[in-house]
Amino acid sequence: MFTFLIQRLFQALIVMFVISLVAFAIQDNLGDPLRELVGQSVSEVERQALRDELGLNDPYLTKYSRFISNAVQGDLGTSYFFKKPAAEVILNKLQATLELVFGATLIIIFVAIPLGVFSAIHPKSVRTKIIMALSSLGISVPVFLTAILLMYLFSIELNWLPSYGRGETVNLLGWETGFLTKSGLLHLILPCISLASIMLPLFIRLVRSEMLEALSSEYVKFAKAKGLAMNKIYYQHALKNTMLPVITVGGVQIGTMVAYTILTETVFQWPGTGFLFLEAINRVDTPLITTYVIFVGLIFVVTNTIVDLLYGFINPTVNITGKGA
Amino acid sequence: MKFFKTKLAVALLAAGLSFNAAAADITVAYDADPVSLDPHEQLSGGTMQMSHMLFDPLVRFTKEFDFEARLAEKWQRVDDTTFRFNLRKGVKFHSGNTMTADDVVWTFNRLKVSGDFKGVFAPYEKMIKVDDYTVEIKSTKPYPLVLQTATYIFPMDSKFYSGEIDGKDKAAIVKHGGSFASTNVSGTGPFIVTSREQGVKVVFERFDDYWDTTSPGNVDKLTLVPIKENATRVAALLSGDIDLIHPVAPNDQKRVKQTKNIELTTVAGTRIITLQMNQNSNPALKDVRVRQAIVHAINNKGIVKKIMKGFATAAGQQGPKGYAGYDETLVPRYDLKKAKQLMKEAGYEKGFKLSMMTPNNRYVNDAQIAQAVSSMLSKIGIKVDLKTLPKAQYWPEFDLCAADMMMIGWHSDTEDSANFSEFLTMTRNEETGKGAYNCGHYSNSVVDNLVNSANAETDPAKRAAMLQQVEQTLYKDAAFVPLHWQNLAWGAKSNLDVAPIVNALNQPYFGDLVVK
Numbered sequence: 001m002f003t004f005l006i007q008r009l010f011q012a013l014i015v016m017f018v019i020s021l022v023a024f025a026i027q028d029n030l031g032d033p034l035r036e037l038v039g040q041s042v043s044e045v046e047r048q049a050l051r052d053e054l055g056l057n058d059p060y061l062t063k064y065s066r067f068i069s070n071a072v073q074g075d076l077g078t079s080y081f082f083k084k085p086a087a088e089v090i091l092n093k094l095q096a097t098l099e100l101v102f103g104a105t106l107i108i109i110f111v112a113i114p115l116g117v118f119s120a121i122h123p124k125s126v127r128t129k130i131i132m133a134l135s136s137l138g139i140s141v142p143v144f145l146t147a148i149l150l151m152y153l154f155s156i157e158l159n160w161l162p163s164y165g166r167g168e169t170v171n172l173l174g175w176e177t178g179f180l181t182k183s184g185l186l187h188l189i190l191p192c193i194s195l196a197s198i199m200l201p202l203f204i205r206l207v208r209s210e211m212l213e214a215l216s217s218e219y220v221k222f223a224k225a226k227g228l229a230m231n232k233i234y235y236q237h238a239l240k241n242t243m244l245p246v247i248t249v250g251g252v253q254i255g256t257m258v259a260y261t262i263l264t265e266t267v268f269q270w271p272g273t274g275f276l277f278l279e280a281i282n283r284v285d286t287p288l289i290t291t292y293v294i295f296v297g298l299i300f301v302v303t304n305t306i307v308d309l310l311y312g313f314i315n316p317t318v319n320i321t322g323k324g325a
Numbered sequence: 326m327k328f329f330k331t332k333l334a335v336a337l338l339a340a341g342l343s344f345n346a347a348a349a350d351i352t353v354a355y356d357a358d359p360v361s362l363d364p365h366e367q368l369s370g371g372t373m374q375m376s377h378m379l380f381d382p383l384v385r386f387t388k389e390f391d392f393e394a395r396l397a398e399k400w401q402r403v404d405d406t407t408f409r410f411n412l413r414k415g416v417k418f419h420s421g422n423t424m425t426a427d428d429v430v431w432t433f434n435r436l437k438v439s440g441d442f443k444g445v446f447a448p449y450e451k452m453i454k455v456d457d458y459t460v461e462i463k464s465t466k467p468y469p470l471v472l473q474t475a476t477y478i479f480p481m482d483s484k485f486y487s488g489e490i491d492g493k494d495k496a497a498i499v500k501h502g503g504s505f506a507s508t509n510v511s512g513t514g515p516f517i518v519t520s521r522e523q524g525v526k527v528v529f530e531r532f533d534d535y536w537d538t539t540s541p542g543n544v545d546k547l548t549l550v551p552i553k554e555n556a557t558r559v560a561a562l563l564s565g566d567i568d569l570i571h572p573v574a575p576n577d578q579k580r581v582k583q584t585k586n587i588e589l590t591t592v593a594g595t596r597i598i599t600l601q602m603n604q605n606s607n608p609a610l611k612d613v614r615v616r617q618a619i620v621h622a623i624n625n626k627g628i629v630k631k632i633m634k635g636f637a638t639a640a641g642q643q644g645p646k647g648y649a650g651y652d653e654t655l656v657p658r659y660d661l662k663k664a665k666q667l668m669k670e671a672g673y674e675k676g677f678k679l680s681m682m683t684p685n686n687r688y689v690n691d692a693q694i695a696q697a698v699s700s701m702l703s704k705i706g707i708k709v710d711l712k713t714l715p716k717a718q719y720w721p722e723f724d725l726c727a728a729d730m731m732m733i734g735w736h737s738d739t740e741d742s743a744n745f746s747e748f749l750t751m752t753r754n755e756e757t758g759k760g761a762y763n764c765g766h767y768s769n770s771v772v773d774n775l776v777n778s779a780n781a782e783t784d785p786a787k788r789a790a791m792l793q794q795v796e797q798t799l800y801k802d803a804a805f806v807p808l809h810w811q812n813l814a815w816g817a818k819s820n821l822d823v824a825p826i827v828n829a830l831n832q833p834y835f836g837d838l839v840v841k
Contacts, residue, residue, distance in 0.1 A: 031717025032724075037500050039368030039441040041738055041748065043758045044724070046440050054501055081360065082523055083503045148556055155564035163560040164354075164552055165525075269552045271525045279524065279553065282686070284717045 008308075012301045016294065020071070023293035024064050033080055033284040067290075076294070077287030081280070086291035090273055095176050096166060097272030100264070101257045103192035108203050108254075111196075116207025117242075120215060121234060135201035147194040147267040154190060162187050164269040191268045195261060199253055203246070210245050214238040248307055255303025259296040348531075348545035349840035351568040351821070354558050358527055358551040362518065363506040364479050365498055368441035368738070373832050378529055378547075379419075380479035380512035381537075383410055383429070384472055388592075388828045390647050390740060392472050396424065396480055396513065405467040405783060410475070412458040416536040418482040420511040426454040431483035433462070439498050444758075445474055445738055448780075469783045473739040482511035515542060515836030526550045535836070542837045562587065562816050568840075569817040571833075575634040575689065581816040590815045590823045593638050595645050595830070596736040597745065598688055600681075600698065600806035601765035607679050607729040610765075614671035616803035621664035622705045623698055625657050625808045632693050637809040642796040643735075643745035645810045647829075649785070650742030650792030655800045657807070664705050676706020683711075683732035684719040689811055691732060698806075726764035733762055734811070740830065742792040746776045750804050767804040 033056070034047050051057050055066070067077065075085065082089045119128040155163035167187035169176040178184025214220060215238055223233045261274035269275070273292065280288040359375040360367055376382070383397035397410040416424040433452040436442045448468040453461050462471060486496045486506060495505040510518060513536060516529035529547040550567070552558040555574040561567040563584055573581055573589065582589045602610040602619060609615050626639040638645070642655040668674060681699060685692035692713040699709035709730075714722065723731055737744035752768040753760035759773075772795055779791040799805070813831050817823045822839040 029718075031715070031719075032721045035717070035720045037367065040735075040762075041368065041444050042441055043444070043761060044755075045758075050440065050500060078502055080501060083361075083499075083501070083507060151557070151560050155566075156560055159564055162566050163564045164557050164566065165550065267554060267557055269550075269554065269557055271522075275553075276524070282715070282717065 004308075005305075008305050012298075012305070015301055016297060019297035020068070020290070020294055021064075023290045024067060025060075027286045027290065028060070030281065030286060030289065031284040033286055036283045036285075037080060076291040079280075079288040080285045081283050081288070082285075086287045087295075089288060090276065090291055090295055093271060093273045093276045094258075096178075096270060097258055097261050097265070097274060099178055099188065100191055100195060100261055100270060100272060101254065103188045104196040104199070104257065105254050107192055107196040108199055108250075112200055112203035113207055113246075116204045117211055117234070117239065119204070120208045120211035123212070131204065135204050138197055139201040141197070142263075143194055143198050144263045144267055146197045147190070147264055150190050150194060151267070161190055163190075166271060191264050191270050194267070195257065195264045198260070199257065202253070203250065206249060207242060207246055210242040211238060214241045217241075244311075248311055251307040251310065252303055255299055255306075258299050349543055350546040350548075351544055351838075351840060352548045352550060352566070353569045353571075353835075354550050354552045354561055354567045355571055356551065356553055356555075356558070358524060358549060361507040362510045362521070363498065363504065364481070364512075365435055365439040365442055366500065366507060368445075370831055373830075376479045376512075377514070377832050378516045378835050379510050379514040379518065380481070381416075381514055383412075383475040383478045383480070385476055385834070386740060386828060386830055386832075390829075392476075396429075397475065400472070400475075402471075402783070403461065406464045407461055408464075408471040409455070409459065409461045412460065413536065414458055416513050417534040418485065418511045418513055419517050419532055420482050420485045421534075422482050422484050422511070424480055424482075424513055425457045426460045427457075428480045428483045429460050429478065430454050431487075432478060432481045433460075435481070435496060435498070436478065440500070442477065445477055449474075467781050467783050469780065469785070469788055470739050470741055470743075473741055476740075477738075480513065485509075485511040515540065516547065524551060529835075537836070540837050541839050542835070543840055544835065544838050547835060559816070562818075565818075569815060569821055569823065571813070571815045571831075572689075573814040573816045575632075575636040577816075578634065578636060578814060586819050588817055588819050588821075588823065590817065590827060591636070592813045592827055592829050593645065594811045594813045595648075595740065596734050596811050597640055597643055597645070598637075598691075598694070598732065598734045598808040598811065599643075599749070600683075600730050600732055600808065601749075601763070601767075602803075602805065603726055603729050603731070603764055603766060605766045606726065607677075609671075609673060609677050609679070610729065612671045613802055614667045615673060618664045618667035618671065618673075618705055619702065619707070620803045620806050621658050621660045621667065622707075623701050623806055623808075624659040625806075626659060628694055628697055629809050632690050632697060633809065633811075636689070636812045636814065638812065639809050640807040642800060642807060643749065644737070644742035644792075644796065645829075648737075648740070648742045648792075649789040650796050652793045652796050655796055661704060668705050673706070676708060678708045678710065679729035680710045681712070681730040682719065682722055682728035683713050684716045685713040687716040687719065688732070688734045694808065695732065723762075723764065726766070730806075731764045733764070735762070742796070743776050743779050746772060746795055746799075750799055751776055765805055767802070769798060769802060769804070772798055772804075 034051060038047060038050065055063065076087045078084065079086045079089050115131050119131050122128055151163050154161040165187060166178050167183035168181045169178050169184055170180045172180065178188055220233055220238055223237060261272055262278055264270065265272045265275035266278055277292045280292065357371055359371045364372060364376045364380060381395045383395060384392045385395050387393050396413050396416060398413045399411040401409050403409050412426060412429065418424060430452050436446050448464045450463045450465045455461055488495050490505050497504050499507065515532055515535050517532050518527060519530045520528045527549045529549065531545045552561060555577060558570045559573065559577045559581065562570045578589055581587055602616050604611045629635065629637045629639045639657045641657045642652065644650045681695060683691050683695040695711055695713055699711045702709050735745055735749055747759055748762045750763060750767055751760040751773050753763050753766065775791045775795045779788050782788040782791065813829065815823050815827055820841045822841065826834045826838050
C-alpha cells in the first residue's frame with residue numbers, strides 16, 4: 001500500500017512536470033495579453049515598456065525557470081484580470097464548480113441506477129426501449145444545446161426557474177453554498193440537469209450492462225434454482241456486484257466532470273472554474289490559464305489514484321501493488 | 326387584519342406611483358464588468374461607464390454631442406493656450422471631503438502619468454489652481470479640443486488617495502497586481518460601491534450626499550452582473566431576472582422588441598468598422614483605381630441590411646454624423662459595373678489574389694462580414710485568401726500588418742473626426758505615434774498637414790472645414806474601405822426610462838435613470 005502511494009506520487013510528479021511544460025509552452029501562442037491590459041490608443045513604446053516590466057520579452061527558458069522556481073514555493077503567478085494569485089482565484093471559484101458537480105452527481109445516482117437496474121431486469125419491456133432510446137438521444141445532443149433548450153423552456157417560456165448565476169448563497173464555515181437557500185437551490189436545478197445530461201446515458205448503460213452480466217452469472221442461476229426470492233437476488237446479490245465497476249468508472253468520470261463544466265458554466269454564467277477558464281483564454285490571462293491546466297491535471301491524477309485505492313478495498317482480489325498474486 | 330394590510334399595501338403602492346420617486350432596486354447585465362475601480366488604470370468603455378457612476382466629470386456630452394456642466398459650472402477660453410474652468414461649490418466626495426481645485430489639479434497630474442490616459446492629455450503642459458474653485462489648463466500649442474478632453478477629468482478625492490498603505494503609494498496606478506486605488510474608491514458620483522466580486526457582480530448604492538439634487542434619478546441600488554453569453558443575457562431579461570441588458574445582439578433584437586413589457590432602445594453608434602488595404606504588401610493596392618474598385622465592389626448597405634439586421638449605419642467616411650468633419654455628400658459607393666470598369670482600366674481585368682485577416686470575436690458579426698466581403702470581391706475577380714482569428718491572436722498579427730486587407734474598428738476617444746485620421750490614415754510615424762494603426766500604409770501629406778493644422782485651430786468653423794477636406798481627400802483616394810458604424814442597443818423592462826440616459830458614447834448616466 002505504502003509503496004503504491006510512493007510510486008503513484010512519483011508518477012504524479014512526472015505527469016505534473018510534463019503538463020506544466022506543455023501549459024507553459026502554449027502560452028506564447030494564445031495571443032498578446034497586453035491588448036487586454038491597455039487601451040487602444042496606447043503607443044507601442046508604452047506597450048513594450050509594460051511587456052518588459054511583466055517579463056514577457058524574456059526567452060522561454062528564463063520564463064519557465066522563473067515560473068518553476070516560484071511554483072515550487074507555491075506561487076503560480078498572478079492573474080492579470082483578477083490581480084490576485086492565480087491559485088487563490090481558482091480555489092475561490094472551485095466552490096461553485098464543486099456544488100454544480102455534486103448536484104449533477106446526485107441526479108446521476110438517483111436516476112441512472114434505478115433506470116439501469118430496471119432496464120436490465122425487464123430487457124424486453126417497452127419502457128426499457130424508451131429509456132434506451134432517450135439515453136441515445138441524450139448522449140448525442142451537445143450540452144450547450146441541452147442547456148439553452150432548458151433555459152428557453154423553463155426560464156423564458158414557463159418562467160419557473162432562474163436563467164443565470166448562483167442566486168443567494170450562505171457562508172457555511174468559509175464555504176459559499178447555494179444548497180441552503182431557496183434561491184440557491186432553484187438556481188442549481190437547470191445547470192445540474194444540463195451537466196448531468198452528458199453523463200446520465202453513459203451511466204444508465206453502464207449499470208444496465210453490468211447488471212445484465214451479473215444476472216447471467218452462475219451464482220444468480222444457482223440462487224434462482226435454490227428458490228430465493230427474486231427481489232433478494234436482484235437487489236442484494238446482483239446489484240452489489242454491479243456497483244463495483246460503476247464506482248470505478250463513476251469515480252473517474254465524476255472527478256473529471258470538474259474539468260468538463262466549461263460549457264454548462266458558460267451558458268448559465270455559473271461563476272465556477274470552467275467559466276473562469278474560458279474567460280481567461282479570451283482575455284489571454286496566461287498565468288490563470290497555466291494554473292488551471294495544471295490544476296485540472298492534478299484532479300485527473302488524484303481521482304485516478306483514489307479510484308485505484310477504492311478498488312482495492314471493494315475487491316480485495318485486486319492487487320494494487322502489482323506484486324505476486 | 327389581513328384586509329387592513331392589503332389596503333395599506335395598496336395605499337402605499339398608489340402613493341409610490343403618484344410621487345413617481347419611489348426608490349428603485351434594479352439589476353443590470355453587461356457583457357463584462359469593470360476591470361478595476363481605478364478610473365485611470367485602463368482607458369476602456371467599461372472604465373468610462375464605471376466612472377460616470379462613481380465619479381463626475383468636469384463636463385459631459387449630451388446626446389447631441391454638446392457639453393453639459395457637471396463639476397465645472399462655467400468655462401471660458403482665456404487665450405489660445407489657456408482655458409479656465411469655474412468649479413461647482415459644495416460638492417462632497419464619498420469620504421465626506423469637499424471637492425476643491427486641489428483635487429482637480431491632483432487628478433489632472435495623475436492622468437498625465439497614466440499610461441492609458443496620457444495620450445489624451447499630451448497637448449497640455451499643465452493645470453494650475455487659480456483659487457479654491459478655479460483652475461486653468463494650459464496647452465503647449467493652441468488646442469481646440471479642451472472640452473472634449475475635460476470629459477475625461479473625473480476629479481478624485483486627493484486626500485483619500487494620498488499617503489501610503491503597506492509601504493505603497495495609495496495613488497499608484499498598477500496594471501498588474503493589486504493597488505489601493507483598484508479596490509478602494511472615493512469620488513463625487515451618484516453611487517458608491519457596497520460590494521464587489523470581480524466577474525460575478527458589483528453592487529452600487531445611492532450616495533446620500535450627492536451634489537446633484539436636481540437629478541431625476543431614483544435608483545437606490547443597482548447591481549451590475551456580467552453575463553458573457555448573448556443568449557443567456559437575453560434570456561435573463563426575458564425571464565424577468567434582469568431589468569436592463571447591454572449589448573443586445575442583432576439576432577436577438579426582434580425578439581426583445583416583440584416581447585410585452587420589454588423595450589429595445591437603440592442609438593446610432595460612433596465606432597467605424599473599416600478594412601484597410603495594405604499598399605506595402607500588395608503592389609496592386611498602390612493603384613488608386615484598384616482601391617476604388619474594391620470600395621465600389623463592396624455592398625456595405627447590403628451587409629448592414631442582411632448581416633447586421635439593420636443594426637448599423639452604412640458609412641462612406643470615417644466620422645459619423647454630428648462630428649466636425651462629417652460631410653453628408655460622402656455616401657456609400659456600391660456600384661459593381663463601375664468596379665469592374667476600374668479593374669479593367671487598372672489592367673487587372675483578370676483579377677488578382679490578396680490575403681485578408683479579420684477578428685472573429687471582436688466586432689459585431691465580424692467574421693460573417695469578412696466572408697461576405699470576400700464573396701463580393703470575387704465578383705470583380707479578386708480571389709481572397711481569408712483568415713479569421715480570435716481577437717487575442719488577431720492583434721499581434723495586426724501589429725505586423727500581416728495581410729493585404731485587415732479589419733479594424735475605431736472609436737474616437739475625443740468624439741472628434743481628427744482622432745480617426747491620427748490613428749488610421751495619417752502617415753505612419755514612429756516618433757510622433759501618428760498613423761499607429763495605419764496598416765494600409767496610406768500616406769498623403771495633404772491629409773497629414775490638414776489634420777495637424779486642424780488640431781491647432783481653435784475656431785470651430787475653420788476647423789470643421791479642414792476636417793471635411795480630410796474626409797473628401799480620403800474618399801477620393803479610397804484610402805480605406807468604410808463599412809459601417811455599429812449601433813448600440815439596450816433592452817429593458819418598460820418601467821425603466823432608458824432613452825434619456827443613453828448616448829452614442831455608450832456611457833449611460835445611471836445617476837439620472839428614472840424607474841417608474
